[in-house]
Amino acid sequence: MWFLAPAFAILLVFFFLPTLFNFIYAFTDWSGFKSAITPVGLDNFTQLVSDGALVRAVRITLVYAVLVALFQNLFGFALAVLLERDNRLNRVARVFFLVPVLMSALAVGYIFQAFLRPQGSLNGLIGTVLGRSFDYAWLGDTTWTIVVVAVIHAWKWMGLSMLIYLAGLKTIPDDLLEAARIDGASRSRAFWTIKFPLLAPAVTFNVATALLGSMNGFDIVQATTGGGPARTTEILNIFIYRTFGQGLFAQATAMSLVLFLLVALLAFPVIRMLRRREAVL
Amino acid sequence: MTKAQPVAVIALVLGLIGVPLWLVVVTAGKSQGEALNPDLSLPQRWQLLENLRQVWSDGEVPTAFFGSLLVVVPTVAALLVFGSMASWVLARRATRLNAVLYALGISGIVLPPAVVTVVLLLRQLGLAGSAVGMVGVYTGIYMSTVIFFVTGFVRTIPPALEEAAQIDGAGPFMVFWRIVLPLLRPVLATATILICLYVWNDVFYAFFVIGGRLDTLPLNLFRVASAGLHLNNWHLIFSYVLLMSLPLVVVLAVAQRKIVAGITGGAVK
Numbered sequence: 001m002w003f004l005a006p007a008f009a010i011l012l013v014f015f016f017l018p019t020l021f022n023f024i025y026a027f028t029d030w031s032g033f034k035s036a037i038t039p040v041g042l043d044n045f046t047q048l049v050s051d052g053a054l055v056r057a058v059r060i061t062l063v064y065a066v067l068v069a070l071f072q073n074l075f076g077f078a079l080a081v082l083l084e085r086d087n088r089l090n091r092v093a094r095v096f097f098l099v100p101v102l103m104s105a106l107a108v109g110y111i112f113q114a115f116l117r118p119q120g121s122l123n124g125l126i127g128t129v130l131g132r133s134f135d136y137a138w139l140g141d142t143t144w145t146i147v148v149v150a151v152i153h154a155w156k157w158m159g160l161s162m163l164i165y166l167a168g169l170k171t172i173p174d175d176l177l178e179a180a181r182i183d184g185a186s187r188s189r190a191f192w193t194i195k196f197p198l199l200a201p202a203v204t205f206n207v208a209t210a211l212l213g214s215m216n217g218f219d220i221v222q223a224t225t226g227g228g229p230a231r232t233t234e235i236l237n238i239f240i241y242r243t244f245g246q247g248l249f250a251q252a253t254a255m256s257l258v259l260f261l262l263v264a265l266l267a268f269p270v271i272r273m274l275r276r277r278e279a280v281l
Numbered sequence: 282m283t284k285a286q287p288v289a290v291i292a293l294v295l296g297l298i299g300v301p302l303w304l305v306v307v308t309a310g311k312s313q314g315e316a317l318n319p320d321l322s323l324p325q326r327w328q329l330l331e332n333l334r335q336v337w338s339d340g341e342v343p344t345a346f347f348g349s350l351l352v353v354v355p356t357v358a359a360l361l362v363f364g365s366m367a368s369w370v371l372a373r374r375a376t377r378l379n380a381v382l383y384a385l386g387i388s389g390i391v392l393p394p395a396v397v398t399v400v401l402l403l404r405q406l407g408l409a410g411s412a413v414g415m416v417g418v419y420t421g422i423y424m425s426t427v428i429f430f431v432t433g434f435v436r437t438i439p440p441a442l443e444e445a446a447q448i449d450g451a452g453p454f455m456v457f458w459r460i461v462l463p464l465l466r467p468v469l470a471t472a473t474i475l476i477c478l479y480v481w482n483d484v485f486y487a488f489f490v491i492g493g494r495l496d497t498l499p500l501n502l503f504r505v506a507s508a509g510l511h512l513n514n515w516h517l518i519f520s521y522v523l524l525m526s527l528p529l530v531v532v533l534a535v536a537q538r539k540i541v542a543g544i545t546g547g548a549v550k
Contacts (some may be wrong), residue, residue, distance in 0.1 A: 003453070004382065007367035007424055010359070014399065014421025015389055021398035030401075082290060093290050095537045096298045102529045104482040104499050107522040110506055111301050114308065114319040114515055121304060121321045155297070160544065167545040216393050218485040223506070241488060244397055253397045260393055267391035 019260065026254040032247025044254040053239065057255065058262060061215055061235045064150055068214035071154035073206050076161025083162070084169055094166070097159035105156060109223020112152045113139065116224075139225050142232045149233055153220050157213070161206045168202030169195065215263055236262075309333070309519040316516035332520040340505045340521050345496040351412050352497060353480050356419045360476055361469050363420075364427030369461050371428065372435035373443075383432065389425030394418070396489045403490065410494035418490050419480050427472050434468035435461070474543040498525050 026044060030037045048054040079097060083090040100108060115121050116138035127134040138148050172195055180190040218237040221227065227234035227242065234242075236259045244252040300321070308319040310329040336342065371383045399418055400409065408414030442464075446456045484499040491500065502521050509518040533540060 001370065003366040003370045003457070006363040007428065008382070008386070010363065010417065010420050011386065011389070011424050013402075014417045015394060015424070016385075018395035018399040018402050019392070021402060022395040025398055025401065079293075082286065082293070085286075089287055089290055093294050094541070095533065096294045098533060098537070098540070099298060099302070099530065102478065102533055103526050104484075104502065104522075106482075106484055106499055106502055106506075107526060110502075110518055110522060111305055114519075115301060115304055117318070119318050121300070121319070124320055163541060163545050212391055219482075222484075237485060240397065241485070244489065249397060249401075253395075256393075256395055256397050260395065263391060263393050 022253060022257045022260060025250060026257040028250055030250040030253065032249060040250075044250050048251065048254060054255075054258065056231070057234060057236050057239045058258065060146065060233065061259075061262070064146060064153075064217065064221075064233070064235050065211050065214045067147060067150035068153045068157075068217070069207050069210040071151055072157050072161050072210045073203070075154055075158035076206065077165050079158060079162040080165030080169060084166065094159075094162070097162055099159075100156045101159040103156070105219035106223045108152065108156045109220045112155075113224050116148065140229050142230050145225060145229060146233045149221055149224050150214075152224060153214055153217060154210075156220065157210065161210070164202050164206055165199065168199045172198050212263065212267065215259070215266075305519045305522055308515050309523045311516050313514060313516055316519075317513050319515045319519070329520070332516050333524060336505060336517050336521045336524060339517070340501045340524075341496055342498075342501070342521075342524060345498045345501040348412075348496040348500075349481060349498045351495075352415050352419065353477060355412075355416045356423075356480055357473055357476050359416065359420045360423055360427045361472065364424055364472070365431050365462060365465055365469065366457065368428050368431035368435055369457060372432045373440065383428070386428040387425045387432075389422060390429055394422045394486070396486060400489050400492075410490070410492055412495060415487065415490050415495070418486060419483075422486070423476050423479065426475065430468050430472050431465060434465060438464055470539065471543040474540055 025037070027039055027041060028037050029040045029043070045054070083094055117123075118135045118137045118140070122138070123134045123136060139145050141148075176194055177190055180194055185193070215235075216237065217235060218241065221233055221235055221238055222241070225233045227238040236255055240252045240255050240259070243255065304319060304321060307321065307323055308316050309332055310327045311324040312326070312328055315324055367386065371379050371386065403409040403414045403418075406414070408417065442460050443456050446460050451459070482499055484503055487497055487500050491497070493500075502525060505521050506518045509515065
């Protein structure tokens with residue numbers, strides 16, 4: 001039984017205790033400007049609500065997470081279908097799509113910051129195709145930049161989703177598809193009515209990890225926009241990082257608690273699903 | 282579809298992966314003036330080596346590399362040993378208490394860590410800004426992932442071998458080291474790949490915990506890039522990106538089969 005001790009001691013000290021502290025220090029005036037810490041009740045939250053920061057950061061985080069989950073699965077699924085056959089070209093291509101997965105997210109962010117500059121390469125390429133100069137500020141649009149950043153996030157992780165979809169496709173027995181073909185099903189019909197439903201476990205896994213991963217995102221947003229323009233891409237972790245840097249520790253803690261509650265609220269169905277999946281295995 | 286497929290594959294690889302990587306390589310080879318506005322053109326004169334040498338010293342690459350190792354290696358070791366010890370018990374003894382402990386143990390997969398208060402805790406423990414503190418925080422964050430993967434795997438191994446060893450008089454430590462741990466090799470490989478991927482590239486938790494008192498590769502990239510963006514030193518930023526990504530690309534090229542099997546091994550059976 002004491003084999004459990006080291007792992008749970010680490011979890012207790014470095015994971016559960018800080019989480020518990022979250023529930024305490026979010027209701028204090030802890031800051032970098034004075035040494036005393038006194039309880040202030042709900043002041044941090046009323047302030048965050050009244051200046052609109054709370055609602056905005058939560059909304060942006062949710063929009064970002066949904067967009068990332070959507071794009072990452074769309075790209076990953078399309079790549080898996082395209083590269084399903086096991087030949088040499090496809091195997092090499094799969095490895096190339098894994099390069100961004102292994103790269104530092106910060107590095108990915110800087111690459112795209114350079115690529116998407118108003119005078120950058122993408123606009124140069126578009127300009128060549130259109131035959132006139134094109135200088136859209138991809139990372140400077142208060143409405144659409146969050147979509148662009150979500151696409152970059154999805155680009156980094158699409159190789160991972162692709163691998164999981166490929167593994168899912170491999171589990172589908174060939175005789176099922178053959179039976180469908182003998183019964184006269186067309187290729188696309190066999191795909192959508194047989195393969196697609198059987199990929200359900202891979203879909204749930206991919207969607208869940210993409211949603212949770214992007215709610216906890218930081219690096220890509222920091223390296224591309226830093227939360228801008230006009231804070232329209234400031235997801236919760238960027239807000240926490242910025243207020244922490246300003247010495248407003250209690251506000252950062254309050255926001256960290258909001259992120260915790262938000263994820264916990266969305267995660268309970270996910271945990272239940274993971275455990276049910278495991279019972280099946 | 283079948284005839285156009287190879288063409289589509291090559292076009293997608295070149296367009297989606299090739300163009301961004303090309304941008305990195307050509308910009309890293311340019312002079313500062315030429316790289317002011319990074320584009321896809323070839324440099325007039327390649328000065329890749331000079332740029333690499335400059336970031337090697339400016340970004341303190343050797344120090345940062347050892348800083349990263351100093352954090353990643355103990356984290357992986359602690360996670361694998363302690364995680365599989367706990368998982369073994371959790372998988373083999375189906376008591377009510379263990380079910381609760383398991384649920385607690387894997388809760389960290391989804392729940393985000395409390396990054397701000399962990400700093401306060403480390404200060405109280407006297408570990409703020411130290412490698413030990415950082416290792417502790419990463420181990421706490423990723424313990425859940427290891428417990429989840431390894432417990433699932435242990436359940437698929439028949440307990441007969443362990444029982445036989447026990448009858449032969451081996452103590453629990455002996456059984457664990459000689460019988461269980463070797464059997465866990467495939468799932469431990471998966472866990473190692475995932476942890477390395479997360480910890481090696483992490484900056485977010487490192488910002489809070491280390492706070493500039495230890496160099497790691499991603500933290501120094503952030504420093505080089507923050508200074509570089511200000512001065513428009515794109516050639517240096519991309520030289521650092523190149524330097525930092527090269528080891529990973531080499532590892533991927535050498536061990537791609539293992540990595541692919543490792544990443545998918547845990548997700549879909």
